[in-house]
Amino acid sequence: AFDVLVVGGGPAGAAAAIYAARKGIRTGVVAERFGGQVLDTAGIENFISVPETEGPRLAAAMEQHVKAYEVDVMNLQRAEQLIPAGADGLHEVRLSSGASLKARSVVLSTGARWRELGVPGEQQYKGKGxxxxxxxxxxxxxxxxxxxxxxxxxxxxxxxxxxxxxxxxxxxxxxxxxxxxxxxxxxxxxxxxxxxxxxxxxxxxxxxxxxxxxxxxxxxxxxxxxxxxxxxxxxQIGLLPNTDWLKGTLSLSRHGEIEVNPRGETSIPGVFAAGDCTTVPYKQIVIAVGEGAKAALSAFDHLIRLPVD
Ligand code: FAD
Structure with a gap:
């Protein structure tokens, strides 16, 4: 089983994976599409210390940084169910492939997507106005x-x-x-x-x-x-968090965001969340990265307090 299993491979998930792996604990990332929304972004000019970059370039750098550590990256895998830990202390994440992953702590960082108008020209001119x-x-x-x-x-x-x-x-x-x-x-x-x-x-x-x-x-x-x-x-007609698969499992806001406290803790002990899928305001890369780091550090704090077996 993993010590920390990160679900989602955007900026929040990448930061969580790096912070967890640097503690020398068993870390995995499962992502439907590693890179997340950053892959769909043309120019990025507000990621501090990088005056100007393109989304795919930043996503590639994030992936390279994650892979510099011992992180088990499982890309193109969609999580469809979270089963909170029972007596064995292991949370289970079921994937749509039928596989299932177990972990002593989980960081949810499945991001969000903007609601679109669905009118002619919208797709063609995305990023071009x-x-x-x-x-x-x-x-x-x-x-x-x-x-x-x-x-x-x-x-x-x-x-x-x-x-x-x-x-x-x-x-x-x-x-x-x-x-x-x-x-x-x-x-x-x-x-x-x-x-x-x-x-x-x-x-x-x-x-x-x-x-x-x-x-x-x-x-x-x-x-x-x-x-x-x-x-x-x-x-500006809505931001939809990718949390449908978590409905009924943990506390979500009325907008479907995962409710987190300042430590990134969710309503389930041992399950943390970060980035655009949470109630943290302002959906930005620099914020998602910081929140991902925080969630991983909170997961580590949780792990060192578990009873010794
Ligand atoms: P995301 O980037 O959304 O990543 C979510 C990850 O979770 C992805 O890997 C996804 O595949 C995965 N996932 C989702 N559901 C599942 C599931 N069920 N199972 C497994 N994996 C799953 N921010 C800026 O700071 N500057 C900008 O210039 C900027 N421009 C933007 C331009 C566009 C067009 C868009 C769409 C966004 C832009 N943003 C920008 C916002 C920024 O991209 C997000 O705030 C940031 O990517 C959020 O990171 P995240 O890790 O929380 O989520």
């Missing part, structure tokens, strides 16, 4: 015109954030009102360079073949189609 993370990509649109899709807290926060960087922000909301907290809405409406459009169903992302140059929406009251000229759009 279609963005999901204002902290990551906002500065790329300095002085340009952008839209934010979604009038919940994340959408309104993104619009306020972007309004300080870009020339103009159009916020589109599907419903008849914004759902964000009143104080955020008041702040938004105080900004001179933001337009809010409600009843707006985004129907297409437009581009010139290379990058985004507009979007098309339907006014749900009149049925009329309108276009907005812009260089970028930020889709």
């Amino acid at each position: 279609v963005c999901f993370c204002p902290h990551c990509d906002g500065p790329l649109f300095k002085g340009q015109r952008v839209a934010v899709i979604g009038g919940g807290n994340s959408g309104v926060e993104a619009a306020i954030d972007l309004a300080g960087i870009v020339a103009h922000v159009t916020l589109l909301e599907f419903a008849d009102t914004l759902r964000a907290d009143a104080v955020l809405q008041a702040r938004l409406r105080s900004l001179p360079n933001v337009t809010v459009i409600t009843h707006a169903q985004t129907s297409a992302v437009l581009g010139d073949g290379q990058k985004v140059n507009g979007l098309e929406y339907t006014d749900r009251r009149s049925g009329q189609t309108h276009t907005v000229a812009l260089q970028g759009l930020f889709v």
